[in-house]
Amino acid sequence: MSEVASVPGGKASAGEALPPIQEGVFVGPDAEGTLALIGSGCADCGQMMFPIRARCVKCFGGALNNHRFDRQGRVVTFTVIRQAPPGFFGSVPYALGMVELEAGVQVLTHLVGKPPESWKAGDIVESCGMSLPLDPRAERYGQAFAFRPSSEIQQ
Structure with a gap:
């Protein structure tokens, strides 16, 4: 596995064969860790x-x-989660944000790839894969989607 971004509670992953946490939501990730x-x-x-x-x-x-x-989006708003909700076995704090995609579609998602407090509304982001622990001992992981700072910054 090649790591794309350090993520509290998991790793953004490139091409890792993990089961998706929810089926039918995304395809990928590819060799660079991006997904759609x-x-x-x-x-x-x-x-x-x-x-x-x-x-x-x-x-x-x-x-x-x-x-x-499209992989690209823009952060509309975000918050830093400091208390993990029941059933979440990743570490805290982490950033959770609303990302606007094409045609105004908004997605609630993890924001990864930089410290949670450094995100800003308007940041350009791209979709990526993220592995998250599925149990308290982190013995099993699942694949989720997240957004990271874009490699094609167009702010």
Whole structure:
């Protein structure tokens, strides 16, 4: 495994074969640790959604197609989590942020790759893979998505 970013509670990973924490949410990560989020696009009204939906959240239509989102996004807001919620076995503190993708779709996600307190609204980010412990002893890990500072900074 080649490490992409140090992450409290896990490691951003490149090509590591871990089971996804939630199926059908992303594809990847590739050799550089990047991945693509998978959502839905409505053929009737054009609304984009994440994650994949059975019905459109705007027009309630059922003509949805899977959509692979661009890797790039922008941090809208974030907070630093200092107290782990029940069932989270990673370390604290960590940054949790709202990232806006194409077409205004917003995703709640871990922000990794720099100290939690150094994030700012407006930061340009890219999706990446992140491994998280699934039990208190960190004997099992699962693959999740996160966002890290973009390697193609366009601020």
